[in-house]
Amino acid sequence: MKQTSCAIVHNGNLGSEKFLVQVRWLEKAAAELGFRVRVIGNQELIPAFEGGRSTLKGRYAGYEPDFFFFWDKDVRLARHLERMGFRLYNRASAIETCDDKIRTFEALAGSGLRLPKTLIAPLIFEACGIADYRPYDAVIEELGLPLVVKEAFGSFGEQVYLVHNREELLALEEKLKHRPHLFQEFVAASRGRDMRINVIGSEAAASMRREASGDFRANVTAGGRMFPYDPTEREREVAVACAQFVGADFAGVDLLFGEDGEPYVCEVNSNAHFKNIYDCTGVDLAVRMLSYIREERAETHA
Structure with missing residues (x-):
């Protein structure tokens, strides 16, 4: 019976032990469960379009595992692998x-x-500043104070803020105005x-x-x-x-x-x-x- 091959994809530029210990953990578990496993940094898989087809270049050109355990957030790479017909766990859409x-x-x-009541911050292009502060007064009126502000992209709670008054909110908006973020009611x-x-x-x-x-x-x-x-x-x-x-x-x-x-x-x-x-x-x-x-x-x- 053919041994199932598994590729564990992780972010090859995250070299801290906090991340690598879990990659090694996954590799060991996969091997013990009978998978033929290979650990690959996302930068080693080079997506390409050639002859109208999605393919891979570089070291892993032609590589075809039975599935990818996709332990990364490189959504473009994940979608590329799915276009090539590979099954990813998790799928690109779920990761995104x-x-x-x-x-x-x-x-x-x-x-x-x-769900906590949630409002989405307006899009402000990088060449622009905040021209109208009335929407932030509406945010306070809708959610009350304190309220929570979350950047759309972030991990470990590091991009989550608790705002106690209008002055804090406007100061935070000056910092976040060019980043996608949301406002939420505070669940006391x-x-x-x-x-x-x-x-x-x-x-x-x-x-x-x-x-x-x-x-x-x-x-x-x-x-x-x-x-x-x-x-x-x-x-x-x-x-x-x-x-x-x-x-x-x-x-x-x-x-x-x-x-x-x-x-x-x-x-x-x-x-x-x-x-x-x-x-x-x-x-x-x-x-x-x-x-x-x-x-x-x-x-x-x-």
């Missing part, structure tokens, strides 16, 4: 949707899930705490509660502490639904605690880091994700 917080909420709009019931539920397929595979000390964000990178968490059935349903609405095979879904027990959707992460939740719960998501892929491929090719 989750990487952009505005696109995430566009995908979840109409889902029936509880969940201040400094949230839950991360990792979804694989249609299952909530691992969960933890995160709590901050002196910060409105609960991200572990921002100093939050981790605790094992047993989500309610509704919280599990919401997390799985989020992954399905964005089209993800696996995702880290961040939910906020609602004042009445109904959770708010905060974010959906297609490339959620899994070391912290392993340290917290002992659940090895690398093994679980790759096992899911093996089972899904067996069913598809049966």
Whole structure:
């Protein structure tokens, strides 16, 4: 029986141990599950169009693994590989949707899930300044104070801000005016705490509660502490639904605690880091994700 070949794609220019430890973890798990695995930096896969076809150049010209475990956010490369006929986990569309917080909420709009009230900042070209401040007064009127501002692109809570008054908002807008961002109501019931539920397929595979000390964000990178968490059935349903609405095979879904027990959707992460939740719960998501892929491929090719 032919051994299934797997290519793990990661960002080859992110050389910190924080990222590389998970790449090695995935490689080890894939090998132990019987895959013939190769780890590839995204810069080694050179997309090209030749003779009207999508192809690859460079070292990996002609390389054809059975699937790509795409552990990166290089969406253009992901789409290129899909045009060539390869199956990616996660798919390019899911990565693109989750990487952009505005696109995430566009995908979840109409889902029936509880979302914080969200307003999208206006587009301002780089050659322009803010000519009209009235929309920011409307933002305060709609959302109240304090309110949350999030850049569309960012990780680990580092591009998320809590604004307490109009002066802070206008000063922040001067900083962010040329970057896509959004405004959200502040969910006071969940201040400094949230839950991360990792979804694989249609299952909530691992969960933890995160709590901050002196910060409105609960991200572990921002100093939050981790605790094992047993989500309610509704919280599990919401997390799985989020992954399905964005089209993800696996995702880290961040939910906020609602004042009445109904959770708010905060974010959906297609490339959620899994070391912290392993340290917290002992659940090895690398093994679980790759096992899911093996089972899904067996069913598809049966």
